[in-house]
Amino acid sequence: xxxxxxxxxxxxxxxxxxxxxxxxxxxxxxxxxxxxxxxxxxxxxxxxxxxxxxxxxxxxxxxxxxxxxxxxxxxxxxxxxxxxxxxxxxxxxxxxxxxxxxxxxxxxxxxxxxxxxxxxxxxxxxxxxxxxxxxxxxxxxxxxxxxxxxxxxxxxxxxxxxxxxxxxxxxxxxxxxxx
Amino acid sequence: xxxxxxxxxxxxxxxxxxxxxxxxxxxxxxxxxxxxxxxxxxxxxxxxxxxxxxxxxxxxxxxxxxxxxxxxxxxxxxxxxxxxxxxxxxxxxxxxxxxxxxxxxxxxxxxxxxxxxxxxxxxxxxxxxxxxxxxxxxxxxxxxxxxx
Numbered sequence: 286x287x288x289x290x291x292x293x294x295x296x297x298x299x300x301x302x303x304x305x306x307x308x309x310x311x312x313x314x315x316x317x318x319x320x321x322x323x324x325x326x327x328x329x330x331x332x333x334x335x336x337x338x339x340x341x342x343x344x345x346x347x348x349x350x351x352x353x354x355x356x357x358x359x360x361x362x363x364x365x366x367x368x369x370x371x372x373x374x375x376x377x378x379x380x381x382x383x384x385x386x387x388x389x390x391x392x393x394x395x396x397x398x399x400x401x402x403x404x405x406x407x408x409x410x411x412x413x414x415x416x417x418x419x420x421x422x423x424x425x426x427x428x429x430x431x432x433x434x435x436x437x438x439x440x441x442x443x444x445x446x447x448x449x450x451x452x453x454x455x456x457x458x459x460x461x462x463x464x
Numbered sequence: 465x466x467x468x469x470x471x472x473x474x475x476x477x478x479x480x481x482x483x484x485x486x487x488x489x490x491x492x493x494x495x496x497x498x499x500x501x502x503x504x505x506x507x508x509x510x511x512x513x514x515x516x517x518x519x520x521x522x523x524x525x526x527x528x529x530x531x532x533x534x535x536x537x538x539x540x541x542x543x544x545x546x547x548x549x550x551x552x553x554x555x556x557x558x559x560x561x562x563x564x565x566x567x568x569x570x571x572x573x574x575x576x577x578x579x580x581x582x583x584x585x586x587x588x589x590x591x592x593x594x595x596x597x598x599x600x601x602x603x604x605x606x607x608x609x610x611x612x
Contacts, residue, residue, distance in 0.1 A: 294611065298608075298611075301558050301597065304558070304594070304595055305595055305596060305597070308591075308594075308595040313591065313595050313596065316591055317588055317592075320584055320585055320587075320588040324581070324585060431495075431498040431499045432498075432499035432586075433582070433585075435495040435498075435499075436495055436585045436588075437585065438495070439492050439589055440585075440588060440589065442491060443488060443492075443592065446480055446482065446488060447488075
């Protein structure tokens, strides 16, 4: 019996050591970077004017609704009036005017996800997104810690402490902030 | 090693020393546990082993193939409780991480395909547990230390 258990344990250890070796480093870091970047990039798309690529029409209750497979921010970045309205109302932050807060949030959600995507200054970008997460948690959606903001914060902490992995420009160019 | 490269190494190793694997593993586990536990409690019945009728009827809308609705509801509610407890203790975290990845996949495919963005964040955190485990401050860590 103890022989069977020892074999099972040895199999468990060797399987998960192999998994850790192949998935626990660079791929995990890449997944964390892309996931976190995606969260804030999609938030950016709600704040600025966008261009739609690969449009299609979807019928909801027989009404045609124009959709797009790809949406990108229009250049130059143009913040929607509704965004300023939100930051002067529901999303109002102490000490900052709605206009400045909207501008900072938009720039943060534009620049930091791109840095994460390419793995440039990853630790700095993750720290920036952690600050944004905490601001959102404290001032905007205080009830959304568990299940949402806690998960974002964990990914920021992971990237801040472990860096972007080898699948990044940081690593390629030997940046000091990379792992 | 020249002075510049020494300073570079010190700068990049500082964050890792500040947050070693056992701290990171603990934080990752604790970020998931309350969500799982509260979902499980919200969908449990009056008795601990019961499942609320609302979740059984909700499963009917999800249309998960092959399994009967009541069984899916039971597995989901009990699984959420069990996963929360095992992650809290750090027991079999890699296996629980793998099961949570599968559960997230089911959620994205059948439960709420439009909400895949929130599910993918959960998947990424579960992937950490699957790939890296729960760290030294856990039953898994203690067992591994004993086995060595």
